[in-house]
Every structure is written in structure tokens, then in C-alpha cells.
Amino acid sequence: MLKLIREYIENIEDPRRGNATYHPLETIIGIALLSALAGIDDFVGMQDLARAHQDVLGNVLDLSRGVPSHDTFGRVLSGIDPRSFSELFQLFADDLLDKVQGVVAVDGKTIRRSGASPVHLVSAWAAENKLSLAQVKVGDKSNEIKAIPEILRLLSLEETVVTADAMGCQRDIAAQIVAQKADYVLAIKGNQKMLFEDIKAYFADIDLRPKNPMIQWDKGHGRIESRTCYASDDIGWLQNRHQWPHLKSIAMIVSTREKKGQTPTTETRFFLSSLPADPKIIASVARQHWGIENTLHWSLDVVFNEDKACVRTKNAPENLALIRKWALNILHQKRPQTMSIKRTMRQALMKPQFLLDLCLF
Numbered sequence: 001m002l003k004l005i006r007e008y009i010e011n012i013e014d015p016r017r018g019n020a021t022y023h024p025l026e027t028i029i030g031i032a033l034l035s036a037l038a039g040i041d042d043f044v045g046m047q048d049l050a051r052a053h054q055d056v057l058g059n060v061l062d063l064s065r066g067v068p069s070h071d072t073f074g075r076v077l078s079g080i081d082p083r084s085f086s087e088l089f090q091l092f093a094d095d096l097l098d099k100v101q102g103v104v105a106v107d108g109k110t111i112r113r114s115g116a117s118p119v120h121l122v123s124a125w126a127a128e129n130k131l132s133l134a135q136v137k138v139g140d141k142s143n144e145i146k147a148i149p150e151i152l153r154l155l156s157l158e159e160t161v162v163t164a165d166a167m168g169c170q171r172d173i174a175a176q177i178v179a180q181k182a183d184y185v186l187a188i189k190g191n192q193k194m195l196f197e198d199i200k201a202y203f204a205d206i207d208l209r210p211k212n213p214m215i216q217w218d219k220g221h222g223r224i225e226s227r228t229c230y231a232s233d234d235i236g237w238l239q240n241r242h243q244w245p246h247l248k249s250i251a252m253i254v255s256t257r258e259k260k261g262q263t264p265t266t267e268t269r270f271f272l273s274s275l276p277a278d279p280k281i282i283a284s285v286a287r288q289h290w291g292i293e294n295t296l297h298w299s300l301d302v303v304f305n306e307d308k309a310c311v312r313t314k315n316a317p318e319n320l321a322l323i324r325k326w327a328l329n330i331l332h333q334k335r336p337q338t339m340s341i342k343r344t345m346r347q348a349l350m351k352p353q354f355l356l357d358l359c360l361f
Contacts, residue, residue, distance in 0.1 A: 008088045015079025023068045027061045028076045031068065032320075036327035037358055038349035039342075041305055041320075043070040043077075053352035060356060078314040082322075086135060089322045090154060093133050096333055102128035103285055104157060104182070105292040106164045108144045111306055111317050119317045122147040123325070124155055125292040130332045132296055132325040137318050144168065149176055157182035161275065163289035166191050169272065175245040183274040185251075185285045195242050199270050202238070203230060203252040214279035223259040229283035230254075233276065249277035253286055299328055303341055334358045 006026055014025045034057070035046040050057055050067040057063060068076075105125045110118050120138040125131070136151040138144060144167045152162070152173070158181040164173070166189035177184045188196050203209055210230045218225045231251040239247060251271040258264045273282055300306040304324045328341075335344040335358070348355040 008091055012080060012084045012088060015076065015081075020075075022065055023072060024062045025076070027063065028068055028073060029323075030061045031057070032073065032077060032323050033326060034348075034355055034359070036304070036320075036323045037330060037345060038355060039304070039345040040349075041324075043073040046070065046073045049349075053355075056352040056356065074313060074316065077319050078316040080315060080319055082137065082315050082318040085319050085322055086154075089326055090134055092326060093131055093329060096329060097126065097129055097131055100126050100129070100133065100156060100160055102126070102160065103288040103291075104133070104155065104160045104162050105289045106148055106151060106162060106168060107289075107292045107297070108138065108147070108167070109297050109300070111321060119321070120144075121318070121321055122151050123292065123296060124151050125296050127288040127291040130291070130295060131329050135318075135322060135325065145170055145173075148173055152176055152180065155180075161185060161285050163187075163285060165289075171245055174247075174272070174274070178246040178274055184246075185271050185273045185275065185282060185289070187286075187289075188270050188272055195238075195244070195272075196270065198238060198241065199250050199252075199272075202232070202234075202250070203270070208232075208234070210277075210279070212279070214283050216283065223257055225255065225257045227283060227287075228254045229279040229286075231273075231277040231279040231282050244272060246274045247272055249273045249275060249282070251277075251279065251282045251286075253283060296325075296328070299341065300324055303345070304328070330358055 009026055009029055012025065014021060031046050031050045035049050038049060040046060040049055047067060047070040050063070054063055054067060105127055106122060107125070108120055108122045110120045121135045122138060122144055123135045124133040126133055134151050134154045136147045136154070138147045148164060148168045149172065157177065161183045162177045163185050165187045169186040169188045169192055174184055174186065188199065190196055210232050214229045216227045229251060231249050233249045235247055235250060238244070238250065251273060253269045253271070255267045256264055269286070271282065271286060275281060275285070306321065306324060331341050331344055335341060339347070348358060
């Protein structure tokens, strides 16, 4: 692990100067990562973990000058340039994954307690591989529309399918995805009002609606859910009005959920795609997009307690968010198949050698 950390951080500028560089940067980042793997989410906890297991951690990290204090963790992780740290994270993700395949989902998430103006991050998620690929902070006076092109430029997207919610349904973003040799399936809502209304009216017409939809049924947790996907390449009329970049198909997915004793609920969603009008493929891609919510964001909030993290100093919220994603990637790749992520983290907290073994690739 020490060798790996040295390799990844060699291009990161240490924010400290002179005598402040008492503890090696690799030691501080290494302990922060190990702490995240053990479910620790604050600077005091990082210090406590290292002190509790100093004899074992000292075999792979330089603790010759003792354990860094919680103030040291705070100063360093607040001062590291997030862009450099993001490059480190991407190098690690690239080493875990030879080539991104399948669906790359892009979505935003706010760290609720990260300050008066909470930090909002856009993340990219490889659905098939269950790996976080990159993150970009949304500027204080900006929004996801500007952050999504930035995160896409960081990624090798060739032969993937990029998905995004309605915020990412923009002409320039669609054109960029295809320019990076990928396809797209983008959800569309009222933010593209005229285009949305035209697609909605098309599928509302029974005579125009495709006659060969794909229907799926799911049963579990006391409910029955059906999803019906209609996809059409009858888009000449639509392109004459809107000229959407590289558009090949439009789709509608109608989801109905029934639960005993409750009134059934129905949700209808619409999509633009550069893929052919195959309802089975488009439905699968749209469903995989939810992995960024159900696997990445859910894990960050429920398992890592990200929304309850009260770290607010300078760059620390953004850098700690990357460390959590780094830890989550490791857990998805290395945890025993018989253990949940939460149990793996608990074992890592109690057994320092088990914790170190998670980081050995």
C-alpha cells in the first residue's frame, strides 16, 4: 500500500512548508484512506485509529515521528488542491479498470452539512463495474450544466453509453458525448419545454406509439412493479423542429408500482438517445443509470454518513468526498463476497491487518 500511495501522490503539491512538513504527505493520506475504509469520517477519528493500531500501520506507513494530530489531518486535507487530488483518484480508478464499459452515469449530489453554501459535486459512475470514476465541484455561482462537460472531458468514454438526468439534457452535452465516441440516453423534462411537449404528445397518440414495447415485471419487498418501454426512430418531424445533435431515437418508460393496501402509482419518463430504437436496450440503460443513486449516493449517505459530515474548512469537504469514493471503490473490488460493505468496514475497524489487506492490489 505504501508503494501505491507514493506513486499516486508524487504529483500532488504538499500545501505545507518548512517545519510544517513534519509528517510525510503519504502517511497523512494513507491514514485518511484507511480511516474511510473503517467508517471513520472525521479528523479526530483518523488520529484515534492510527494511535490504536500504530504498531501494525507502522509496518507500511512512516510513523517514525509518531501519529499526526487531528489538527494536522485537518490542515493538510483542507490545503490540498482538489484538482490535483482528483487526478490522483482517477489514476487509482484507471488502475482498477482497464477500460470503462457499458453505462457511465453522471449525476450531482450535495454534501448537506459542508457549510453555509453546501458543496455540490457531480460524479461519474461506471454502472457495470460499480466504480466511481471522477468528481467535479459545481461552482458557487454555477450549476451542473457547466460541471457535466468538465467531468466528461476527464473520462475516456469510447464505446460507452452516457446517461444523465434532465439537467444534463443539453445540446452541447449531447454533441460532446458523441464527439468523445460514446452514445447517450438523456432524460428530458420541462427544462426543454417545447421538445418535451412534442415528445410527450407523440407517445400520447395511440396511433403513433410503437406497437412492440418491452415489458418487465419485478416482484419483491411486498410490491409488484412493471416497466413498459416504448422506443421510436420516427424522429424526422422532431428533428425538423429541434435539430437535436446525433439523435436517433426517442423513448418513453411507464413504471407502475403496486403494493398491497395502497393505491398503485405510475411514473412516466421520456428520453432522447443516440442509440437505435431498441426498447430493451434503452430500458436497460435507463435502469442502470439509477446505480449512481442507489449504489454510489446511497452508500455515501447511509454507509459513510456523508450528509452528516460536518467538515467545512476550505478544500476538506471536497477532498474527503474523494477519499470516501476511493474507499468505496476498494470495498466493491476487495470485500469478501459473503460480507456486506457495512460489515467489511466493521471488520476493518476491529482488525488492522484485515484493513491493510483491503488495500493490497
